[in-house]
Amino acid sequence: MDSEYAEALKKQPLVNVGTAGHVDHGKTTLIQALTGIWASHHSEELKRGITLKIGYADTAIYQCPKCPPPQKYYTSANLPSDMKCKYCGTPLEYVRKVSFVDVPGHEMLMSIMLAGSAMMDAALLVIDATKECPQPQTREHFTALDIIGVRRIIVVQNKIDVVSRERARESYNEIKRFLEGTWAEDAPIIPVSALHKVNIDALVWAIEKYVPTPERDHSLPPRMLVARSFDVNKPGTPVHELVGGVLGGTIVQGKFRVGDEVEIKPGVKLKKGGQEVWEPLYTTITSLKSGEEPLEVAYPGGLIAIGTELDPSISKADNLIGNVVGKPGSLPEPLYEIDLEVHLLERVVGTDQPLKVDPVRNGEVLMVNVGTMLSVGVVTTARHDEVHMKLKIPVVADEGTRVALSRQIAGRWRLIGYGFLK
Ligand SMILES: Nc1nc2c(ncn2[C@@H]2O[C@H](COP(=O)(O)OP(=O)(O)OP(=O)(O)O)[C@@H](O)[C@H]2O)c(=O)[nH]1
Numbered sequence: 001m002d003s004e005y006a007e008a009l010k011k012q013p014l015v016n017v018g019t020a021g022h023v024d025h026g027k028t029t030l031i032q033a034l035t036g037i038w039a040s041h042h043s044e045e046l047k048r049g050i051t052l053k054i055g056y057a058d059t060a061i062y063q064c065p066k067c068p069p070p071q072k073y074y075t076s077a078n079l080p081s082d083m084k085c086k087y088c089g090t091p092l093e094y095v096r097k098v099s100f101v102d103v104p105g106h107e108m109l110m111s112i113m114l115a116g117s118a119m120m121d122a123a124l125l126v127i128d129a130t131k132e133c134p135q136p137q138t139r140e141h142f143t144a145l146d147i148i149g150v151r152r153i154i155v156v157q158n159k160i161d162v163v164s165r166e167r168a169r170e171s172y173n174e175i176k177r178f179l180e181g182t183w184a185e186d187a188p189i190i191p192v193s194a195l196h197k198v199n200i201d202a203l204v205w206a207i208e209k210y211v212p213t214p215e216r217d218h219s220l221p222p223r224m225l226v227a228r229s230f231d232v233n234k235p236g237t238p239v240h241e242l243v244g245g246v247l248g249g250t251i252v253q254g255k256f257r258v259g260d261e262v263e264i265k266p267g268v269k270l271k272k273g274g275q276e277v278w279e280p281l282y283t284t285i286t287s288l289k290s291g292e293e294p295l296e297v298a299y300p301g302g303l304i305a306i307g308t309e310l311d312p313s314i315s316k317a318d319n320l321i322g323n324v325v326g327k328p329g330s331l332p333e334p335l336y337e338i339d340l341e342v343h344l345l346e347r348v349v350g351t352d353q354p355l356k357v358d359p360v361r362n363g364e365v366l367m368v369n370v371g372t373m374l375s376v377g378v379v380t381t382a383r384h385d386e387v388h389m390k391l392k393i394p395v396v397a398d399e400g401t402r403v404a405l406s407r408q409i410a411g412r413w414r415l416i417g418y419g420f421l422k
Pocket residue numbers: 021022023024025026027028029030049050051052103104105106158159160161162192193194195196
């Protein structure tokens with residue numbers, strides 16, 4: 001391990017754990033129990049009590065070297081101020097930082113869940129023990145994790161504070177039956193109360209056991225998926241004090257350094273001779289941050305904020321969501337048309353009653369999720385599993401990348417399958 005990476009282990013999370021699950025099952029409450037942070041703070045989210053955007057919160061995990069698991073585990077959310085074990089008084093040891101990516105469960109917000117899952121190394125599938133399992137978005141998010149390739153999950157059976165012992169057992173059996181015969185059949189199931197912070201140490205233990213920090217090849221050309229973008233200047237800031245646009249996202253490979261030249265693709269939309277075209281942006285990284293921690297070099301893991309010299313009006317209000325950041329010349333060309341090898345699900349799982357998935361038809365409009373990019377396109381040819389589409393917003397991805405496909409059914413986008421980019 002090089003010394004720069006050893007330093008990064010102390011400063012930034014190097015693993016992302018996401019949430020998944022039906023609306024109101026307690027995903028954001030669980031992230032708060034783990035991190036101490038309410039990750040869903042936009043005014044509209046607070047007003048409506050539902051998560052609308054991708055949320056983030058980091059936590060640091062500590063352990064007591066003397067106590068057994070799960071009691072030995074602590075997080076930033078319950079760290080004693082004297083940094084000593086509350087059972088035996090031994091000074092606690094730092095283990096690692098973990099970043100949590102919180103997604104909405106509402107059926108209307110499936111595209112945001114798909115973008116969020118592009119950033120996850122593992123997921124917590126949160127299931128409300130008071131409700132029969134599976135609920136529609138329990139099924140749909142579970143399928144999405146499979147499609148995006150997040151095949152490391154911990155099932156969190158939540159709200160055990162409000163169920164009888166009998167219902168808890170029944171709920172456990174429903175979960176077991178739901179997972180039976182799937183890739184997640186042996187996933188651990190941890191009962192908790194996110195609201196009352198019961199058994200959270202057992203969940204931290206499961207995260208330590210089942211979600212190791214991924215080993216990555218840091219020599220790959222760097223790439224970041226943009227999940228947020230901002231103008232961080234307060235209104236009325238004098239021109240000479242303005243700072244450039246900020247991009248928030250997760251690095252999927254390689255590492256970025258302050259001072260690096262970068263390209264951002266597909267970039268910004270322009271009109272040229274009546275045609276909409278996207279022009280890449282070029283800029284220099286002026287700062288890097290993981291949470292509040294300034295970094296010289298940033299590795300995959302957590303939400304990294306990249307400060308740039310871009311005109312902040314370009315990056316304001318999440319304008320650059322879905323873009324990919326890399327070294328100039330290293331990113332694939334934006335694709336305005338795509339060829340896909342399509343694999344449809346047998347059933348639409350996000351509806352109340354699962355429906356059969358009809359084949360892809362010529363002329364129909366599909367929603368396409370690639371990384372954090374959301375686009376829609378018209379199918380121009382569909383022959384068996386070969387589909388050609390014209391996209392409204394171009395996507396930037398390598399050959400072989402998995403693309404999630406959704407179709408409007410009764411006014412809602414429903415996941416129907418995936419395709420490989422040819
Ligand atoms: N009794 C009880 N209530 C809980 C628990 N966890 C969450 N809740 C409540 O369930 C409701 C929904 O919680 P959220 O954390 O917003 O659920 P969510 O899954 O993030 O919801 P969306 O993001 O909108 O899908 C809130 O009223 C929480 O207080 C729990 O362990 N016990």
